[in-house]
Amino acid sequence: MQLNDDIAKRARVAMRKRWWQAGDPLLLSMLHHRNERQDRKILRWGMWAAVLSYMCYGLFDLYLFPDISYQLVAIRFCFSIVFLVSLETVARGMRSLKVLHVVAALSILCGGVGWLVFAMATQYTEPLSEFMVFGTVFVLGANLFFNFRFWLSAVTSAIVTIAFVYALMFKINTDIVQRVVLSAFFINCLALSLYLSWRLSEERYFSFLHSLQAQIQEKVAIEKGQQLEKIAETDPLTGLRNRRAISQDFLNLTRNGLSENEQIGLILIDVDYFKRFNDSLGHHAGDECLIALARLFSQKAEELGAVAGRHGGEEFVILTKVDSQERLRELTEIFCKSVEALAIPHPDRGDDRHFVTISAGATMTRNDGSLELTILLQQADRALYSSKFTGRATYTIYDPAEASRDASGENLAELLKLAITRGLVSVVYQPFIDTRTGKIIGYETLMRLRDFDGSLISPAVFIPVAEQTGAIHMLGRWAIEQACRDIANHGMGDVVSVNVSAMQLKTPGFPLQVTEIIGQFGISPRKLALEVTEGIDIALETQAQKNIEQLRAFGVQVWLDDFGTGFAGLAWLRRFDFDVVKIDRAFLHDCESLRGSSMLQDMVRLLRNRGVHVLVEGVETKQQVDLLKRLGVNTMQGYYLGRPASLADVLAHHSTNQRA
Ligand code: C2E
Ligand code: CA
Ligand code: CA
Secondary structure, eight states, X not given: OOOOHHHHHHHHHHTTXXXXXXXXXXXXXXXXXXXXXXXXXXXXXXXXHHHHHHHHTXXXXXXXXXXXXXXXXXXXXXXXXXXXHHHHHHHHTTOOHHHHHHHHHHHHHIIIIIHHHHHTTOSOHHHHHHHGGGGHHHHHIIIIISOOOHHHHHHHHHHHHHHHHHXXXXXXXXXXXXXXXXXXXXXXXHHHHHHHHHHHHHHHHHHHHHHHHHHHHHHHHHHHHHHHHHHHHBOTXXXXXXXXXXXXHHHHIIIIIOOTTOEEEEEEEEETTHHHHHHHHOHHHHHHHHHHHHHHHHHHHHXXXXXXXXXXXXXXXXXXXXXXXXXXHHHHHHHHHHHHHHOOBOTTOSSSOOBOOEEEEXXXXXXXXXXXXHHHHHHHHHHHHHHHHTTSSOEXXXXXXXXXXXXXXXXXXXHHHHTTTTTOEEEEEEEEEETTTXXXXXXXXXXXXXXXXXXXXXXHHHHHHHHHHSHHHHHHHHHHHHHHHHHHHHOOSSEEEEEOOHHHHTSTTHHHHHHHHHHHHTOOGGGEEEEEESOSOGGGOHHHHHHHHHHHHHTOEEEEEEEXXXXXXXXXXXXXXXXXXXXXXXXXXXXXXXXXXHHHHHHHHHHHHTTOEEEEOOOOXXXXXXXXXXXXXXXXXXXXXXXXXXXHHHHHHHXXXXXX
């Protein structure tokens, strides 16, 4: 059944129908159509039963009217045969239910009135007039038994009643009182059964309208749900699948998408010198470029049986099934070459090329426990990093054998082990600003690692390796100690946050470790906030859940970082009351498009409605500050408001800021 707007409207109007008004013809025909199968069945069985009882009544004929008993029985028999043959012919010929109803109504008429006409010939008028009560069976049958449409019931039963009453009053010569009483009984029977038949048909009609409305509401709810799901899974700028959708695709592939010798390949793509592209050609051209690339990727992905998504900013991700590393290499090359073939001009790159190119890093699952999206992403990210390092416009396939070596060839895993003792690791602080007052209210602690030659290694490179090697536990603890020491010695505003890796969060005893550090420096637990990301599926991690609860019970603040990018932001929110939720910077950066800014607005509203304190990170321009003020965001963070800086710089700046 097609439930369109027109029908929804008609159903709404029809519900207000008064008793004397006719039903909507379209809806009535839908109702009859819907019940047709059942009504056909009722009619056929009903007719067979009625014909059988009609024949049985022949016994009374034999007993009551001996003078014409054989004729009457023969007539009953003939009628019955004719009724059944015509009924079955019409039913088997799949004629419409209407025709079937007319045949049944005619049968009732003939059965009742026809018998009466022949019975009038009897000499036994006394028993005849008494036996005529049996005529009411035809009236009741026409009105109540067969689900006829109301007009058909009314016409049939009225004719039967008129015929019997007429015969009683004018054709039979018995006691007048008896005839009047019988006639009155007939008319009464007609009126009551007609009323019942009308009530039943009205009720059938209204219950149909109710069920129609319920179906329409359900359809609307389903459509709304699908729309929301689509929005929640789509990147507003490019229309590609977003991170959340990609992680769902990954899960689906791992659960039931792979045959025996297939693996999942993941290609991480970054547009080369995109910042320069934006700076020289403007944000609008930047958006156009991303949209063109997205279109290309999604078309190629479809051709190759893969899925393409936007990973954030100028990064894209491709998920595909592969059966070998060679195939992964081929696919990665196809994507890189197809971007070059597009030849989007990029005049101000700063190298000797003049068109947009991409760098890519690719990896695949290897039956070595790397069947987790976060691990694949880390591996692809490292491969991508080395593509960037070797001059961009190229791709690298992640090699597990080289995994522990960093880009400059040193052994990063070894470096990490020595990082603390050799003083290679340090922290910098980036301020949070109160949107209303413009004052610094605290700082985020960000870790920095230097190589032996003094060059900085990006956290995007060393944190994943530290997580893989387990060094993160030691480094993470050190970062918390560092933050607590600086809080104890210098105050550092109202709160200092430290990023906590999923590995730490999953470790039993982690909350105890944190409280020990807090106790050691004698600071208030509320001054420390731990930033956890959605990088793990919280539903599966009971230890992480317990740890979050314990930390909060100790009074330590727990913040949700990078909201909107990971596994299940809403599931996390439902599970815990976070002190602060940090909306990932990708959402702010998408705000140049209308959809992007309404998405951010929706997110802020959703969080604020839940009574959550909202922080937006990645603020790079004055316009963004104004936007966030308008949206009622509580706290902001970003390069425009303060870059990550050493403790000494922070202390110097903090005192001037708070005086201002
Ligand atoms: P995050 O927690 O989302 O940290 C914010 C990152 O965004 C920082 O990068 C920061 O420098 C950068 N950022 C701040 N303002 C802006 C802005 O206006 N625009 C842009 N484009 N970026 C901005 P960083 O320091 O490179 O850190 C990267 C990631 O490494 C962090 O992301 C965090 O996930 C991780 N990380 C850093 N320190 C630690 C740590 O001590 N422990 C753990 N487990 N992870 C850390
Ligand atoms: Ca953070
Ligand atoms: Ca973040």
